[in-house]
Amino acid sequence: MTTSSEKVQLPPGTLVKGKWNGKKYRLERLLGIGANGQVYLASLGRSVCALKFSDEAAELQGEANVLASLDHTGKKRGRVPFLLDVDDFTLDGRDLPFYAMRYVPGTPVSAYLKRHGSQWMGVVGYRLLERLAELHEAGWVFSDIKTDNVLVHDYGAVELVDFGGATAAGRSVRQFTEIYDRGYWSAGSRTADPAYDWFAFAMLWLHALDGKRLLQLTRALLPQNRHPGELMKLVRSHPRLRTMEGWMEKAFRGGFQDTREALLEWRQAIRSSERTAKSSESHVPGWMAGLLAGSVVLCAAVAAVWFLQ
Amino acid sequence: MKQILLITDGCSNVGESPVSAAALAFAEGITVNVAGVIDEGAIGEQGAVEIAEIAKAGGGMSRIVTTHQLSHTVQMMTRQTVAGTIRHAVNQELKQLFGLDSVGALPPPKRAEVVRVMDELEETSELRVALLIDASASMKPKLHAVEDAVRDLALSLQSRNGRSAVAVFHFPGDFGHLPCVLDCGWTTEAGKLHSMFTRIRMKGTTPTGPALLQVVDFIRETCGIIKSELLEPPHIERGDNEEVRSDYVV
Numbered sequence: 001m002t003t004s005s006e007k008v009q010l011p012p013g014t015l016v017k018g019k020w021n022g023k024k025y026r027l028e029r030l031l032g033i034g035a036n037g038q039v040y041l042a043s044l045g046r047s048v049c050a051l052k053f054s055d056e057a058a059e060l061q062g063e064a065n066v067l068a069s070l071d072h073t074g075k076k077r078g079r080v081p082f083l084l085d086v087d088d089f090t091l092d093g094r095d096l097p098f099y100a101m102r103y104v105p106g107t108p109v110s111a112y113l114k115r116h117g118s119q120w121m122g123v124v125g126y127r128l129l130e131r132l133a134e135l136h137e138a139g140w141v142f143s144d145i146k147t148d149n150v151l152v153h154d155y156g157a158v159e160l161v162d163f164g165g166a167t168a169a170g171r172s173v174r175q176f177t178e179i180y181d182r183g184y185w186s187a188g189s190r191t192a193d194p195a196y197d198w199f200a201f202a203m204l205w206l207h208a209l210d211g212k213r214l215l216q217l218t219r220a221l222l223p224q225n226r227h228p229g230e231l232m233k234l235v236r237s238h239p240r241l242r243t244m245e246g247w248m249e250k251a252f253r254g255g256f257q258d259t260r261e262a263l264l265e266w267r268q269a270i271r272s273s274e275r276t277a278k279s280s281e282s283h284v285p286g287w288m289a290g291l292l293a294g295s296v297v298l299c300a301a302v303a304a305v306w307f308l309q
Numbered sequence: 310m311k312q313i314l315l316i317t318d319g320c321s322n323v324g325e326s327p328v329s330a331a332a333l334a335f336a337e338g339i340t341v342n343v344a345g346v347i348d349e350g351a352i353g354e355q356g357a358v359e360i361a362e363i364a365k366a367g368g369g370m371s372r373i374v375t376t377h378q379l380s381h382t383v384q385m386m387t388r389q390t391v392a393g394t395i396r397h398a399v400n401q402e403l404k405q406l407f408g409l410d411s412v413g414a415l416p417p418p419k420r421a422e423v424v425r426v427m428d429e430l431e432e433t434s435e436l437r438v439a440l441l442i443d444a445s446a447s448m449k450p451k452l453h454a455v456e457d458a459v460r461d462l463a464l465s466l467q468s469r470n471g472r473s474a475v476a477v478f479h480f481p482g483d484f485g486h487l488p489c490v491l492d493c494g495w496t497t498e499a500g501k502l503h504s505m506f507t508r509i510r511m512k513g514t515t516p517t518g519p520a521l522l523q524v525v526d527f528i529r530e531t532c533g534i535i536k537s538e539l540l541e542p543p544h545i546e547r548g549d550n551e552e553v554r555s556d557y558v559v
Contacts, residue, residue: 020416057413058396061424068421086417097413171432172468174388178381183464190468223457 018087050103057097063164064099073138104159106151110208122270123156133259141192143173145200167192195254202251228252243273311339317443319356321517330521331367341367342386376454380461433471444479446511463499480520488519
């Protein structure tokens with residue numbers, strides 16, 4: 001059996017001319033090989049984009065359809081459309097279908113936090129929730145939130161990649177990663193709704209900041225014992241996540257009204273957790289406070305004696 | 310749409326050939342997928358060949374996986390079989406109506422429309438999956454993983470828009486004269502599948518073929534009426550389409 005990852009890769013510099021629309025792309029390098037295709041960085045004139053090739057025309061088109069309808073519903077000025085082109089590339093007499101999408105540079109969120117510190121969690125999370133809120137308001141659920149699909153670039157700017165799994169709200173989730181999945185943790189169905197994304201969003205932080213213990217937990221737990229309560233135990237015993245306990249709990253239980261509310265509460269939770277972090281950092285040592293209290297008492301006593309006289 | 314998913318860990322040793330039983334199932338419009346489960350050891354060569362053959366004859370796919378991968382594999386096979394069945398039917402129509410090879414031969418805008426319809430069908434068509442579980446002695450340590458996979462599949466099916474149901478069988482049967490036993494009739498609720506394997510007594514023989522035939526009978530009796538025209542998989546010309554389908558997953 002041959003698999004797509006064993007398929008011939010196209011060398012950098014290959015000129016890809018679309019059979020139907022005639023655009024000419026130049027492949028720069030291979031970005032990645034997924035379960036159902038290969039993604040290349042390509043240039044078109046002076047702009048860059050990503051091209052995804054696959055042998056499965058129908059499945060590829062399905063992904064392109066998702067991107068196209070995101071472009072239709074989430075109208076916003078000045079934003080680069082998700083889907084740029086759908087076409088076939090004729091190679092050795094065979095048509096190889098592909099689509100062009102915008103190219104998103106960046107680092108997966110866990111790597112970003114490792115390099116720049118967990119204090120970036122606040123900004124990155126805020127931006128990500130903002131993106132999700134837009135998506136949800138347009139009637140879509142991303143569904144496959146995981147660290148590889150959340151790319152962070154300079155100063156915490158965030159983009160989601162791999163929209164192939166995005167699902168219309170109310171439909172069954174078409175693509176998910178087990179440990180991020182609400183159903184896997186017996187915390188709800190696999191029908192796409194905003195709460196499905198909140199759950200995966202909360203898992204994202206657990207995975208990015210405390211991945212080792214999370215993986216240990218998934219290995220140790222019997223399926224019937226998988227429960228958000230177990231996840232909350234991890235949250236409570238992690239120094240950074242503990243400060244977000246209330247928010248995380250609500251996300252695991254799907255307790256927000258909508259994603260805007262989740263966003264608002266995220267901001268508040270981050271602010272107050274920063275404040276507690278700061279106050280505990282600049283904590284005044286006990287002896288100093290004691291000394292101060294002592295001197296105040298002494299001063300008051302002296303003043304009292306002086307007044308009485 | 311009707312599927313049988315066979316979960317086993319080795320070769321059949323009693324009764325009719327499971328390969329011809331699977332071919333019969335496919336002839337009746339039922340796709341047969343096979344998951345071969347292994348622990349540490351490898352599956353015997355004979356077993357591996359048989360598993361591949363059963364799936365081929367049954368118009369489905371086969372995977373040999375460890376217990377950890379089982380849930381994921383079961384999901385993936387079920388979903389792809391649904392997509393594959395629809396794709397096949399659509400391609401067939403395209404060939405008859407326009408003389409086109411497949412969806413891929415359409416110009417992109419038309420392709421987008423057709424695929425939209427296909428996705429819609431994928432989500433909304435009625436789906437029934439009968440799980441046939443090998444409960445011969447060697448499967449005993451793997452039954453927890455199997456149970457987990459079954460529950461996980463039911464959870465996913467429950468989320469679909471279209472009516473979906475699962476039924477669960479295990480083989481060999483308890484009393485000699487039946488090749489397999491119905492553990493749970495058509496159900497739409499994942500909750501009903503809780504700890505259903507606790508009462509299974511493990512036995513030595515593996516009558517895969519007769520068990521498959523019995524499940525086919527069950528499906529024919531319980532859902533003979535719900536045949537839907539479009540989704541009837543044709544029995545001919547599976548040659549290159551099969552190639553494509555088994556080609557594309559890593």
